[in-house]
Amino acid sequence: MPISIANVEALIDRELARIAQPDLVARIKELRVPVRSEPVGWDYGEPGQTYPCWIVAYDPETNLAFAYSEHGFGPSYPWGMFWHGPDQSMGMDSSWYLSLEDVFRESIAWHGDNPLGYEVG
Numbered sequence: 217m218p219i220s221i222a223n224v225e226a227l228i229d230r231e232l233a234r235i236a237q238p239d240l241v242a243r244i245k246e247l248r249v250p251v252r253s254e255p256v257g258w259d260y261g262e263p264g265q266t267y268p269c270w271i272v273a274y275d276p277e278t279n280l281a282f283a284y285s286e287h288g289f290g291p292s293y294p295w296g297m298f299w300h301g302p303d304q305s306m307g308m309d310s311s312w313y314l315s316l317e318d319v320f321r322e323s324i325a326w327h328g329d330n331p332l333g334y335e336v337g
Contacts, residue, residue, distance in 0.1 A: 224251045224270045224284055231295075231316035239328050244320055247273040247282070256298065257305035258288050267306065272316075274300060275325040282319060288312070295319040313337070 228248070235241050255266035267287035274281050281300035289296065293312035297319050298304055306312070313319040314337040320326050322336060 219270070219286060221251045221253075221270075224272065227284065228272055228316065234315070235317045237328070237331065240317065240320060240326065243326060243328065244273060244316065247275050247325060249274050254283075254304075256283070256285070256288075257303070259305055259307070260288075269296070269306065271300075273320075275323075278324050280323060280325055282316075282323070282325075284316075297323050 228251070232241055232244060249271060252271050253268045254271055256269040258265045258267050267285055269283040269285040271281050271283050279300050280297050281304070282295070282297050284290070284294050285296065285306070286294060288306045289309050289312035293309065293314060295314070295316050295318065296306060296312040298307050298311060313322065318336045321330055321334070
């Protein structure tokens with residue numbers, strides 16, 4: 217069954233509910249955008265190959281898009297970040313994570329502290 221905007225929005229809400237740090241939740245909500253699907257380049261396939269990525273947040277200061285995708289590095293690591301624009305690419309595996317929390321904590325859009333002992337999942 218294809219994923220829908222409603223499915224992605226529900227997934228975001230579940231991910232936010234799992235985050236115990238209020239200032240991180242506030243930052244994600246601040247950058248959250250209306251969910252939309254965009255084709256994003258996949259550098260590990262045929263030339264010009266793209267996969268659909270659901271853009272869920274965007275930081276205009278850094279031009280960084282946060283996305284969910286079941287393709288490319290997903291479903292193992294479905295939450296990613298990449299530079300948004302006409303030549304956007306899913307990039308390397310080091311930009312894709314297990315959770316929305318992890319991708320934000322590892323991004324330059326997050327200026328807060330991480331809990332003592334926090335490790336990316």
